[in-house]
Amino acid sequence: MITAQIEPAGRKFVKVCDILDRHQRQASNLVPILQAVQEEYRYLPKEVLTYVATALEISPARVFGVATFYAHFAIEPKGKHVIKLCDGTACHVKDSIPILEAIRKRLNLSGSRKTTPDMLFTVETVACLGACGLAPVVVIDETVHGQMTPESAVKLIDEVMAKEVA
């Protein structure tokens, strides 16, 4: 669904050019450039990465190296709703893993399959969101939900699903 929404190639590079210009087309700004690209497309499309490499006069390998090094960057398209489960120490000792299992089971996902085929949900774990006082924590599209249980997490997903259907 998301991939289908991408505009023709020409338009796409106009946006990337904007981003590059905002960062003075400097290779030293590679991380912020990739962040801006990801904000625009929700992931880092391959052709955009090679375009960025050419524009910055650096090798595509360096751009791919950086894009795959940092956990925040996604090479694969993400679903419409991103569910992040915190598995920091505090959440972990307060049983975050059963919540992850319940969410994955509900959406029929696994450790290697993170996005639903209809591109509606992506489930990922993050190391720590710094909301340890509310452990265990689940974040759905930037909204933090604290003191979760497997049941309440699944209920939240059902609510998002219900809104999608409506």
Next chain:
Amino acid sequence: MNNGANGNGKAHAGQRRIVVCAGTGCVASGSYGVYQALVEQIRAAGLPIETEFRPESTGELRLNKSGCQGFCQMGPLVTILPESLLYTKVKVSDVPEIIERTLKQSAPVERLLYVDPATRKRCRGVDEIPFYQRQRRFVLNECGTIDPECIQEYMHHGGYAAARKAYVEMTPEQICQEVATSGLRGRGGGGFPTGRKWEAARTQPGPKKFVICNADEGDPGAFMNRSVMEGNPHSVLEGLMIAARAIGADETLIYVRTEYPLAVKRMRRAVEDAEKAGFLGDNVFGTGKPLRCHVMEGAGAFVCGEETAMIASIEGLRGMPRPKPPFPAQSGLWGKPTIINNVETLAHAVRIINQGAETFRKLGTPASPGTKTFALTGHVANTGLVEVPFGATLRDVVFEIGGGITDRRGKVDPDGFKAVQIGGPSGGCLTREHLDLPLDYDSLRGAGAMVGSGGLVAMNDQTCMVSIARFFMDFTQRESCGKCVLCREGTRQMLALLDDIIEGRATGETLDLLQKLAFAVQKGSLCGLGKTAPNPVLSTLRYFREEYDAHVFHKCCPTGQCKALAKPHIDPVKCKGCTACARKCPVGAITGEKKQAHEIDQEKCIKCGVCADTCKFDAVVGI
């Protein structure tokens, strides 16, 4: 700001003020809604109200949002001054009662007050709550009262006086000297003397130098820096300015974790406001000296908390560390002298310049002076942000401030204490025998742990220490940048060995190999990540050897947490013979007649746990 712990940010003594906590925790619990409801309903009630800070204000009632007040678990928090009433878990539906009783009749809403679980006593406010009572809040002092997005309010509390003093009245030598005398040590984990670091960069030749604020708080289970940036971002910026003046830098950078969107937003706002106020720019405080500040978001790599890796990341490369020396103070960002300081270190520097080194040294121990913030989480009654002087004991923090250990259901269990993990994936665990150990850099190192950034995760007796070691190993293994072979491959193999232990494949040799490998990884890694990655394993091996032995030699997990070692069986008394579990079992391991107690064949069982989930009578035990 100037009077330390009891300042409490009372801008206008006696002024009625309502402070709604807007830290990440309270926002998640709905504090924005409470704030909005307060604004609307107070206005509707016809009371005069100010939501913006005005220094000349004579207004009767001021309402503002604040940064993290530290007591995250009880959020959303609403503090009412001047009485210092603290309302916990406030909901939008509580707002009318707060207005009616507290604002109109000056009486507390009893049911919103915090109840001390130990004494069952209702605490009227901060001064009566043990969680706050035993703390000495300096870095965090104003986090819970002032409006973090308002530079005027920060200045009204004496803000930017230290930076002005540093630029106008002091020489760089004097600043370095003052900080060195204070004995301030880096709060990011290493504990290196800050004054010495600054002096090393100051004496480097050349006009171009950098100061970087390390706000890449990657340690899972720690959120001190986030709270300071969200609650009092200007204090961080002011510290950064002092550091820049001390070494003669004209460019600074704040590297914030991308997982902290609110901290990024507030730091950016603080920089913009400081620019507008003329504190940053071409002519800092009229001295003709330039100073710029950039805010950069990290991209989710734990290793970037390491100085040289952070520099690589800022230069647009993969965040991989390089060998030291040369130290960043000699050759750092773009080959120029660079100092990198933690958020909390910089916030302390402000107070040292304001009040002098001697005042700073009054708290803490001689070798570790001052206070330290800790993020107290895990199985404790009061989770949250804590600031205590160095030298406070673990018992003080966990039992007095934290309110004791909780069991699985969240009830306080007086005998439940098992261990505390300090310093995250680089640290170690402390046990019952360490409860009276003073928390400071050197005693902790002696016990095989470290202060680290300050994450304190308390664990109850139902926690499997082998699983905890595995959890940290899994984390460091994933976060290893891959440069050093022993870190990249060694941590992976250590994880595999721990999996063998947890899944019942281990022998006595596994433990020997694990230990040998741990020492090899420590020795053969370039940066702190690899050097400290084996710490959680080594310290759990040291203090909880019998738990490892139980897993390895008896194939059993004493806490029952390791699924693969579980031996599920059916309690014949509870089993009603409904056959539900037998029908659900994917491998046909459960047999039994209808209305008769069933049995699990241990040979066939794959320990998936479906039977336990299915059983309505809780008859399946041991998994």
